[in-house]
Amino acid sequence: MKPGTKLKSAVCDTEVMVIRGTDGVVECGGAPMVEEKTTEGGSVDAAFSSGTQMGKRYVDEAGTVELLCVKPGQGSLSLGGLALTIKEAKSLPSSD
């Protein structure tokens, strides 16, 4: 996945932009995310239903993937079945 690629959840409203990519499969709500949403189908897996938050960055433990949530939804993100977590960034004073 190239940085800048937009991915959509197949089972909820979530959309993310890839900041750092990986060859692994990114899922949302338990289902693989897609570039083009074709059919409505499936539902959010209860194990991946804590939701996504607008503007948050999500990473895996190894730091191989980083996704920016550009549209929130009910599903939560995972990579190969392992949940992604919100990247806690050090808050900086505004310098502009």
Place this chain on the structure above:
Amino acid sequence: MNISLILQMAADTGPERTGLVCDGRRWTYGDLMHAARGAAAHMADNGCSYVALLDESSEAAPIALFGAALAGIPYVPLNYRLANEDLAGLLARIAPACIIGDTERAARLAPEGGHVYLTREGFVAAAEAAASDASDEESEGEGIAAQIFTSGTTAAPKAALLRHSNLLGYILGTVEFCSAGEEDAQLVCVPPYHIAGISALMSSIYAMRRIVMLPAFDPDDWLRLATEEKVTNAFLVPTMLSRIVDRLDSGARADLSALKAIAYGGGRMPLELIQRALELFPDTNFTNAYGLTETSSTIALLGPDDHRMAQTSDDPAVRARLASVGRPLPTVELEIRDEEGRSLPAGERGEIYVRGEQVSGEYRERSALDPDGWFPTRDAGWLDDEGYLFLAGRADDVIVRGGENISPGEIEDVLMSHPAIADAAAVGIPSEEWGEAVGIAVVIKPDEATPDEEELRALIRERLRSSRVPEQIRLLPELPYNEMGKLLRREIRAAFQG
């Protein structure tokens, strides 16, 4: 990647929230996104290769910036203060462009090249008219979001390229989305052709902090607008802060009780000025930002706690930090290197190198990055033991006398210690014997007697050494600075010729 994402996310999250206040008109994030989409459609239709802004700050700046991004065309804000001849040169380098703003001047200076000219009002109206039929798609083009001509304090302007990935890397790495409250407002008064003018728009919109735009800086207008709009954040260059402090010290009335934070940068901040400002605004957070056009704005900052600690500390090393530009951003790598490119330890002066996603280092003509992606800034500086960065002028300003490198700053600091001298600059002047020798230009304080040349030479010989003693001395009524407070050394060098 496309920087239009910044505005799109704000518009999705708060379509009805006010994003911009300019000349009495209020624009919601939804209005701005709508207009940017229309601008993109309009630009795509007229077949231009660049979108140029030749105007003071207004709503046209963000609409053109994000409209150009959506259309995949580089945005080129131009310095309207340039002399006709210089501006004509730049217009020729961006043909054919859609030129927004001073159409009369642009058409006169660049009648050829296939440019399309639009006034500010004409552009905004065309964007709004084209919006309803505009596409939702965005175009990447060649991936360049902005092309900014550097101010050229040492040489002719270079066309610095900032890619979408550089600018987004900077914003995503430094700003938390929607982190501002509904009451937060940022007073933007830097000119739109400066990198700080572009980063101010992007940072404020991504934080969803309302932009209060001041089209052209004036200290009384600034105080009035800050009061009326209950401004919470502002960015100033040192000369602007100095003029605001002067107005307040001479009794100007303003209610700045909402002002939580002032960031400053763009030129050297005099120590007395920042100390006075810290006294005058005891509850305001001050941040010093250091960055370059080629690095998408800030790469190092001295934060509010550092300022207050330096202000009150008894430790000379901590107090000295008020003159530093702070520590590098966590998302940026920074090194000081010698002329052979070797990394230098703390305390040693060399050239500042940076690397990171936000660092472009790319010009239209060539990339300045080394094979490992490091950008040589041509700024000289050093780090202290705690990693605080101190600037020591431009590497290009170093005077090379008979193989010895002389920093203008050390001579200038000594000259400024003379009670009669208001301002001073040291530059390299051609010398048959040494290749280059020291020339100094000094400005004498109004009510002081002019010291004789021998006195100044003796002062430098005593405090520094004989190689620093100026061969030539010029008295000037004032030193040439650009509007961002940068000393124009090439003009001073020119004063020694002929």
